[in-house]
Every structure is written in structure tokens, then in C-alpha cells.
Amino acid sequence: MGKKYQVVGVTEEDYTEMVESYMGFCPDCGDFTRDTTEPDAENYDCEECGKNNVVGAEQALLLGLIDITESEE
Numbered sequence: 001m002g003k004k005y006q007v008v009g010v011t012e013e014d015y016t017e018m019v020e021s022y023m024g025f026c027p028d029c030g031d032f033t034r035d036t037t038e039p040d041a042e043n044y045d046c047e048e049c050g051k052n053n054v055v056g057a058e059q060a061l062l063l064g065l066i067d068i069t070e071s072e073e
Contacts (some may be wrong), residue, residue, distance in 0.1 A: 006030060009069035018057040023062040028053050 005027040010018070014040045018025075024037030026046040033048040039058035046054050 003027075005065055007064060008066050010066050011071045012068050013071060015057065015061070015068055016065070023057055024054040025057060025065060026051070026054045027065050028058075032057070 001022040008025075008030055017023075017039075018032055019039050022035055022037050022039070023029070023032040024034035024041060024044050024046075026033045026049060028051050029046060029048045031048075033046050034044060034054050037044055037054060037056050041054070041056040042059055043052050044053050044054035055065065056061065061068070
């Protein structure tokens with residue numbers, strides 16, 4: 001992933017739910033767009049934009065594509 005992507009902030013609760021639900025994150029769309037994605041997956045297809053850039057939630061955090069933010073109360 002040589003391209004620079006905007007980091008997306010998610011709450012800790014949302015991140016935990018995304019990992020447990022096997023959601024995949026597409027940095028091109030900037031959103032969690034795919035289910036049935038292993039947490040450490042890379043290069044899965046995006047159901048929204050069609051690019052093969054989807055990564056698992058844990059991988060997205062490790063790659064700096066998402067950031068854990070404060071909960072909104």
C-alpha cells in the first residue's frame with residue numbers, strides 16, 4: 001500500500017465490534033465495507049468500489065489506516 005490514505009477514527013467499542021464481526025476496511029472508500037474478513041487479512045475485494053485493497057480490522061489498525069478515538073458520550 002504505497003498510496004497515502006486519510007486515517008479514519010473509530011471508537012474502541014466500534015473497533016471491537018468490527019473485529020468480532022469480521023469486518024473489512026477499505027482505505028479507498030474510507031469505511032468498513034465487507035464482512036467475513038479475517039482480522040489480519042490484506043488485499044480482499046471491496047464490495048463497494050471493487051478494488052482489492054480491503055484489510056481486516058486489526059490489520060487496518062496496525063497499518064495506521066484507522067485510529068482509536070475517544071467514545072462520544
